[in-house]
Structures are given as C-alpha cells and as structure tokens.
Amino acid sequence: MKKINLQEKFTLFSEYWTPKVIGELNGQQVKIAKVKGEFVWHDHATEDELFMVIKGQLKIKLEDKEIELTEGEVFIVPKGVQHKPIAEEECWILLFEPKQIKHTGEVKDAKTVDVSEWI
Amino acid sequence: MKKINLQEKFTLFSEYWTPKVIGELNGQQVKIAKVKGEFVWHDHATEDELFMVIKGQLKIKLEDKEIELTEGEVFIVPKGVQHKPIAEEECWILLFEPKQIKHTGEVKDAKTVDVSEWI
Numbered sequence: 001m002k003k004i005n006l007q008e009k010f011t012l013f014s015e016y017w018t019p020k021v022i023g024e025l026n027g028q029q030v031k032i033a034k035v036k037g038e039f040v041w042h043d044h045a046t047e048d049e050l051f052m053v054i055k056g057q058l059k060i061k062l063e064d065k066e067i068e069l070t071e072g073e074v075f076i077v078p079k080g081v082q083h084k085p086i087a088e089e090e091c092w093i094l095l096f097e098p099k100q101i102k103h104t105g106e107v108k109d110a111k112t113v114d115v116s117e118w119i
Numbered sequence: 120m121k122k123i124n125l126q127e128k129f130t131l132f133s134e135y136w137t138p139k140v141i142g143e144l145n146g147q148q149v150k151i152a153k154v155k156g157e158f159v160w161h162d163h164a165t166e167d168e169l170f171m172v173i174k175g176q177l178k179i180k181l182e183d184k185e186i187e188l189t190e191g192e193v194f195i196v197p198k199g200v201q202h203k204p205i206a207e208e209e210c211w212i213l214l215f216e217p218k219q220i221k222h223t224g225e226v227k228d229a230k231t232v233d234v235s236e237w238i
Contacts, residue, residue: 001200003186004193025167025195026217028147048144054191067122072173074123076144081120096215098145 006032006054010092012119017111019095019103020119031095031116039085042105049077049097056091060084125151125173129211131238136230138214138222139238150214150235158204161224168196168216175210179203 004022009032013020017039019031035058051058053069060067060075061084067075077083104112123141128151132139136158138150154177170177172188179186179194180203186194196202223231 001181001197003188004195006191006193023169023193023195025169025197025215026147028145028215030169030193030215050142050144050149062120069122072125074125074142074149076123076142078120078144096144096147096149 004030006094009119010034010054016090017103018113019116021116022119024099027099028096029099029116031097032119033093033095034090035085035087035093036090037087040104040107040109040111041082041084042107043080043082044077044097044101044105046079047098047101048079049101050095051075051077051085052094052096054092054094056087056089058091058093059086059088061086123149125213128238129153129173135209136222137232138235140235141238143218146218147215148218148235150216151238152212152214153209154204154206154212155209156206159223159226159228159230160201160203161226162199162201163196163216163220163224165198166217166220167198168220169214170194170196170204171213171215173211173213175206175208177210177212178205178207180205 016036019033023030052074058069135155138152142149171193177188
C-alpha cells in the first residue's frame, strides 16, 4: 500500500536484462529492466507480455517484422510469438506479465534469471 | 500486433472518467482515462487495480490515508479496499486491471460506464 516512483526504482540497480519486480496484482507482476544490446530469441508458450518504454528506444524483432518503440510507447507480444528485444543504447522498460513467466521462455541462456527479485 | 503510442491515444477523446481500452493480455486490460474532479468511493471485491499517472497529479483517498501521485508514479489498490480518486486539474492515467472489472465497483453512479470501449 505504498506508491511506486518509477524513476527512483530505476536508480536502485544498474545491471542489464535482469527484470526487477515492483508490483503484483491479479496474478500478474509489474517489472522494470534496464536493457542494452541484444536479447535472445524466445517465446512464452502461454503468456502474453507487455513492453512499455520509459526511457530510450527499444527494437522488438518478430519473425516477419520489427517494432521500434520510443518513450511512452507500448507493445504486447502475444503468447507463442517469437521475439528478440534489442536496444542499441541503454533503454529502460516496464513489463507487465504473469507472475510465473520466465523472461527467456524455454530458452536457457547466459542472461536467464530464474526468479526475478523485488526491488 | 501494432505498437501503442500513449500520447496519440490520449488525443482521441476528451471526456472524463470514461476509461478506454488500449490493450489486452492474459485476461487483463490496459486502459487510459482523463480524469478531473472527484470520483465516487468504491471498491472491487475481487480485483486489484493499478493506477499510473501519465500527466498531472492524482490523489487516491483510502479509508485511513491519502496517496498523492504525480507523473511516473504507480499505485496498486488491492481488492476490497475502498478508494476515491480525485484530480484537482485534468490528469491522464493508465490502468491495468482484469477485463471484467467495473470501474465504479458495485456502486451505480452517474459516472458508471458498463463496458469500456476500445480506442
């Protein structure tokens, strides 16, 4: 029952591609992440995933197109859709997704974090 | 499978307290609303509700305290918690909540909209 200030939360960590949980509701979690570089191709078989850009630019590669997001833009990747997030420069994103989701789907990669920590 | 630009979506309507759906995922909806003035006291018996301020200031009165949110701040109202949103000046908010939620809970009021429209 406390408010969450996004800018403050982003000052609490610096590592890339490790989503931090900032809120939970209705079995879903709100997470934030700093990203830079290329993430792995993956999908989530049973979960849709929302990306919102808070700062910077994010590219989401899909099999047949590329979505370019800037601050204040949102994209929902439907379940089962292969995607690969890329950020040329550091980018801050907010994610909204089911609590049990794995951020690299079934792909195991050096970037895989099994359980996101709260921040 | 299209990106959503929040600023653009907010230019598409002007009425207050009538959330518009901009996205859907995992049985949840993402909505935006322009608000000004006082909303009714209400709760949602079975749904948690997330408020994010996109522009302006929002006050959320709870039974025992008041939360003041400004741009980039988020508050989650747990299910069953009575709350009353208030905005002294026009404020733009984003909501995350289950698809079936009624925005005034079980309270019927002049502001009640039974089904939110997509925008």
